[in-house]
Amino acid sequence: MDADRYHLALTELLMQLADDDLVVATRAGEWLGLAPHLEEDVAFSSIAQDEMGHAATYFTLLATIHGGDRDDLAHLRPALARRNSVMLERPNGRGTYRDTPHFDWAYALARHFFYDTLEMARLDRLVQSAHRPLAEAAAKIRREERYHNQHHSMWLRDIARSGPDVGRRVELALDRAAADAVDLASAGPMAAEMETFGLLPDASHLTDDWRARVAQALDPLGWALPPLRGTLNGRHGEHTQDLTQLLQDLGEVYRSSPGASW
Amino acid sequence: MTTDDSGSLADRTPPPDAGELAVYEVFAQTSERGTVEWQASLLAGSPAMALMLARENFLRRREIFDLWVVPRDAIARAKGADDFFRLPKTYREVSDYQYLVGKWRQYHQQAMTPDTMA
Incomplete structure (x- = not known):
């Protein structure tokens, strides 16, 4: 029985990791050509590429445990089978990438700051994971993730020095990101098993750890973590129409030719 | 890349116009004994941001020993000053x-x- 629970908990964990990165990478990639200035455009796209690389790593691990093809797992699972946080699937702002994008840079920063802070808290645990392939992957990913974290913290710090108008916009953005973040720092319904089996050590303190890290970064800038809200829980497979649309766009080419070798 | 601090010194030294974008000149040293050579120019809001953008834009696929960014305004130049x-x-x-x-x-x-x- 324990073996079944172990297998199930590991599958859930890998799905959370893989789905989070796939979705965040897609949203970050939609800034290509739209970031505030050229240098940042390149930097942010490169971060998006890193995140997609991390997703590929997690989907490879998931395919080994769950069975099936890595690309199928990424592209063909319906929205209700996804485990990503709802905050990550939200669009970058008004409009769409192809049709008059009026994206919100402050919101993108707030969301990525929240997510990357979670990633660091999670990776610090995963490097000790009882599932050795996951621990090894986490060590490699953490090296890159440190730079992502620096990127977002730096932006927030620079923006914090830019006057009250900008400050208010960031506050609004943090609030909007928090409005869908109730599930973000949660390890889902199998968190207890993840901790017991050592798959995600100290899973029970993940949320507190995340909150502490967020506060540590925001406090000196005069901002606070707004109350986390949200009626849907992505870790339970509850999602918005935004995710359905995202998956449809992302997998469009893949589904156009089933069985093709990419 | 051996730098892992994103400019601890740079963090403590805000630019004259905090929050404003400024042009930075980017220099890199490929080895401990190598010369420091100019690489590119970029726009950034702070020295720390300039270091980060320099890494991502110009040095992603190269091993380097050290990286410098200098606000262009901080460079004194001779051109036109005398013959x-x-x-x-x-x-x-x-x-x-x-x-x-x-x-x-x-x-x-x-x-x-x-x-x-x-």
């Missing part, structure tokens, strides 16, 4: 001393004649 570099100073060129080769040859030959050797 020092255009002054005709041929006596500072090696070519100006070519005639010495002939002279030396001439003196060596003189030194070798039986008369002078006696």
